Amino acid sequence: MKKKPTQTPNNKPARSAVGRRKFIKRSGLFLAATTLPSYGLWVSGKNRKLGVALVGLGNYSTNQLAPALQETSHCELRGIVTGSPEKIPRWKEKYGIKDKNVYNYENMHTVANNDDIDVIYIVLPVSMHAEYSIIAANAGKHVWCEKPMAKNAAECREIIEACNKNNVKLSIGYRMQHEKNTQTIMKWVETKPYGQIQDLKAEAGFHSNNIIPWKLKKDMGGGAMYDMGVYPLNAARYSTGMEPVAVSATHTTTRPQMFDEVDETTIFDLEFPEGITASCRTSFGESMNTLEINCSDGWYRLSPFQSYTGVKGKTSDGKVLEPFGKNQQAVQMDDDALAIINNEPVMVPGEDGLRDIEIVEKIFESADKDGERISL
Template sequence: MENRRSFIKKSGLFLSAALLPFPGCIASTSQRKLGVALVGLGYYSTDLLAPALQETDYCELRGIVTGSPEKIPVWQRKYGIKDSNVYNYENMDSIASNPDIDVIYIVLPTGLHAEYAIKAANAGKHVWCEKPMARTADECRQIIEACNKNRVKLSIGYRMQHETNTKKIMTWAKTNPYGPIKSVVSEAGYNGSTINPWKLKKEMGGGAIYDMGVYPINAARYSTGMEPVAVTATQSTNRPEIFTEVDETTSFQLEFPGGIMVDGKTSFGESLNNLEVTAENGWYYLRPMQSYTGVQGKTSDGLNLPPMRKNQQAVQMDDDALAIINDTEVMVPGSDGLKDIHIVEKINESAANNSKRILI
């Protein structure tokens, strides 16, 4: 249980305005790196984001927000984080006066995303929010509204859309090199013998459909370049003693314009990592389609899609940093995260109503 007592004072440091990024500027190696503060120091921050921030060109780890005081000295020793850039959940609002921090990255359980993304926006900092964006579509809208109101950029952490082979799939959705798309199979899941406790709680945004399901949902949308019009879904569990509140496995079929059908599946009890696109004149796939490394694929005419060598999270954060530095549109805006959560809600509605076909 995290101890949320106040344990650090806000910074009084001042940074010359001449070093700050400004709208329309061109990024270069001399550009001051953006300062990133990670909110929540669990596995994803500790093992993936913090190391990736050591490989970025346009942003760097400068701050942390945590409710676990014992983690602070470990992070400070490892990453040289100043006392003035350490916050807890109660005093996070005071980050507003800290010029060291340009971006706040929300890496908390899904059910807490809206609360802390809105706090970050109200502090006047740009917001990076891990996927899934929030527990409900209404919460997604609240985040978007807060960012718009405070004139800060909002990016959702869909790292796959920054990955080389995934970007090629997204391009092919527009160019149709193998003819019109006919059908798609989109699956993501893992066989979890142990599940993080919060992922079993409905109020925290737990369940396979949230945690892993947004991968095949998002892939269904970017691989077709379209938005679904209807869905049917089923949910089940082989471990009812564990999955008392949320789904262990969800299977769904999304209907897209032009008769395109997408068969999707996500699970905490089955290893799934596959995106297959069948077109009129051929096919292509990514296997794995959402792993942290090694995303690769093939096409029906023998083209190999080799893995990207760069760190996915580093590329993602640099892309998002450049959007801030150059004042351009982010690659994955809040509207994209909102669309997925709206679909998640419709999937849950269909499953709760005996696989009823639900319009989206």
């Protein structure tokens, strides 16, 4: 099955190890966060909760984000944007949402006049992320955008530009980077308790015959690589603290009648500086959920590494990384809210989401060319 990626300029990544703090500091959002004034859009008073409006009331908003917002300390659900009027009464009753905080996609821009709403969380099909993130930014609201950030790198850059132009913060919904055990292995990039990283394996996928319909549509940003593949891709980057320098990839399918537009399974290999390699796999047809890092003096792994609950791990010397009990989405949103309240850099800026999409485009280019090695 051939994929035709959108072509974008070849922005070459750094060819050396980049720690998490260095990555954030070199991003435009760090500069924006440290130079913007502490008034206006920035929250005064650290006890105030931020008002969040969810855009799109599908499965993830309904079953994950809305319940998680009931567990947050620094933000709360105050608004909704939906194209399904029949959902509105249920959401208003369950979460006490005021009439004035209910919007549709046509009037969403008028949220600019609503002081109840500080943050707009975009939870829509990938093809809609750029349009509605930009509307939110132009309304003067901080933007939380679900992963993957957008369909192509050009759209990612448009989102970043809109947020910078409007002096609002942008964070991408990579919840794993907020998770305790994941943060432990990210710290090990610098402390190297098991020596130099040599190679890693990252896999994320599930088997289902009832996939959400838009995720089977190419023009909506569907397919395994966009939906699940950014987990192993992002994990390979944060587990090494490096940016890949080359990629090779192939697509496979066992259900061509179902996956006639998008990939069912994508296998991709990443090459990093210092000879480090990453073997990655993602699928809508196979269940997998593992991150393994092999080092010169041992190894460590998380399995599962990207589930909503129960992320746990172990190491070659017998350490056990026990599951963290807190709601992942609640931790993520509180972290992002505190970045706004304290006017500090967000943990996962738009540049992080952009880099993943730049690499995703090259993954599809390689798969189009029967696994040819593509330099980044």
